[in-house]
Amino acid sequence: SAVISQKPSRDICQRGTSLTIQCQVDSQVTMMFWYRQQPGQSLTLIATANQGSEATYESGFVIDKFPISRPNLTFSTLTVSNMSPEDSSIYLCSVDDEASGRHGETQYFGPGTRLLVL
Amino acid sequence: AQSVAQPEDQVNVAEGNPLTVKCTYSVSGNPYLFWYVQYPNRGLQFLLKYITGDNLVKGSYGFEAEFNKSQTSFHLKKPSALVSDSALYFCAVRDILDNAGNMLTFGGGTRLMVKP
Numbered sequence: 001s002a003v004i005s006q007k008p009s010r011d012i013c014q015r016g017t018s019l020t021i022q023c024q025v026d027s028q029v030t031m032m033f034w035y036r037q038q039p040g041q042s043l044t045l046i047a048t049a050n051q052g053s054e055a056t057y058e059s060g061f062v063i064d065k066f067p068i069s070r071p072n073l074t075f076s077t078l079t080v081s082n083m084s085p086e087d088s089s090i091y092l093c094s095v096d097d098e099a100s101g102r103h104g105e106t107q108y109f110g111p112g113t114r115l116l117v118l
Numbered sequence: 119a120q121s122v123a124q125p126e127d128q129v130n131v132a133e134g135n136p137l138t139v140k141c142t143y144s145v146s147g148n149p150y151l152f153w154y155v156q157y158p159n160r161g162l163q164f165l166l167k168y169i170t171g172d173n174l175v176k177g178s179y180g181f182e183a184e185f186n187k188s189q190t191s192f193h194l195k196k197p198s199a200l201v202s203d204s205a206l207y208f209c210a211v212r213d214i215l216d217n218a219g220n221m222l223t224f225g226g227g228t229r230l231m232v233k234p
Binding site: 001094108109114 | 150152154159160161162163164167169208221222224225226227
């Protein structure tokens with residue numbers, strides 16, 4: 001399985017500021033995914049990030065609020081812009097198990113970034 | 119559109135007893151089904167999956183799940199619960215006929231509490 005790391009692991013931010021979350025994978029992957037888990041809630045997909053193209057956002061999420069970069073096949077960033085307390089969540093990145101050759105089966109997740117906005 | 123339902127917010131079980139965490143799903147085509155576990159202050163860990171073949175799949179930490187197509191269910195089970203199994207469990211589905219192809223839809227989660 002892929003090993004995924006995220007930075008920072010947690011942060012406390014002031015409203016109106018922005019935070020960039022980094023996701024690093026130990027192998028090259030085609031797609032990386034960003035999820036949000038609001039307090040006490042399930043996971044919701046924010047966007048899918050392919051290397052060399054713009055990210056694809058799910059309904060309810062927009063690029064101005066959650067800009068994503070994907071500069072290479074092992075790295076991605078998610079920025080939470082102009083934050084408000086409603087953005088307090090766990091943000092997780094994930095990748096497909098492409099190494100197995102069975103693309104589209106298992107997704108593996110990073111440890112998450114716990115964000116609190118005051 | 120695909121969806122997942124976990125009808126129980128919390129399941130309580132005594133250590134040593136069998137446990138079941140329920141999951142039902144809805145997809146247009148054939149599903150890929152998954153169980154993940156989230157321990158406090160940790161990310162999601164993959165437990166097991168059903169893709170095709172035997173309806174009973176075995177995963178990590180002694181967990182297993184049974185795919186039931188007629189009931190559109192994929193309940194998670196373990197013959198003997200441990201206190202260390204206490205965590206938040208998520209069922210998820212992927213519709214292999216979905217044009218998006220990659221969207222993993224999660225259930226609301228079930229908190230498992232195993233008491234000594």
